[in-house]
Amino acid sequence: MIAVTQITIRDAADIYIGVTAPLSPALDMLWLDTSDQPHALRRWDGSAWSLAGADANLLDALQSQLNQQADDLAGKADQSSLDGKADMVQVQTLLNSFVDQTALDITQRFEQVNTYTVSVDGRLEEFKQLVYGYQRFTADGMELGKSDSPFKAVLGNTKLSFTQNGVEIAYFSNNKMYVTQAEISEKLTMGTAANGFFDWVTDETGLSLRWRDA
16 A cells, blocks of 8 residues: 655745645644635634734735735736737837838839830830831721832732822732733733733844744
8 A cells, every 4th residue: 555645835924725724734824715705814823723803914914925926927917018029029120121122122023014114115116117117007908118118009808009109000909900001021921721822022023923822
C-alpha cells in the first residue's frame, strides 16, 4: 500500500479563499468564507474560526493584500498594453512600407505604360500616314496611289478604274476594258485558241495583219 500526502506552504499573512475551511491553519490565519452571502471573513484563534471584527490590523492586512493583487493585475495589463502597442507600431510600420512600395511600383508601371503608349502611338501615326500616302477609302471604293500623284486607281464594287487628275481614262468592268486612248508599240492580237488569232503587227513596211491558228 502506497500513502500519498500533500503539503501546502502558506504565508501567515495570506488570506485563504474558499467554501470550506483550510486544513492545518496557522494562528491568526484569515479565511474568506464564500459558502454564503455575504462572504464572511474569519480568523483562526488557535482553536476555532471566529468572525474577524473591525480589527484595524486585520483590515489593514486585508487591504494591503487586495492592493497588492490589484497592483499585480494593473502591471500585467500595462505590460500587455505596451506589448500590444509595440506590435501595432511594428505592424503599422510594415504596412506603411508596403503601401509606399506598392504605390511606387504602381507609379513606375503607369510611367512604363505611358511611355509604351506614346511610343506605340507615334509608330501608329507613322504607319497611318504611310498607309494614307498610298491608299484611301472613299464613297467610290478603295483608292490606290500616292496622295500627291495625278494618277490613281479606284477599286469599286463593279469596276476597276484609272484616273488622271481626277478624270477617268480607262476601266475594267463586266469582262471588258474601256480606254479613251490606246498606243501599241509592236503587236495587237485578237482571237482565241479555238478560232485562231489575228495579229496586227508593225514592221519597217508599215502595219500588216496576219492570221495564225495558235
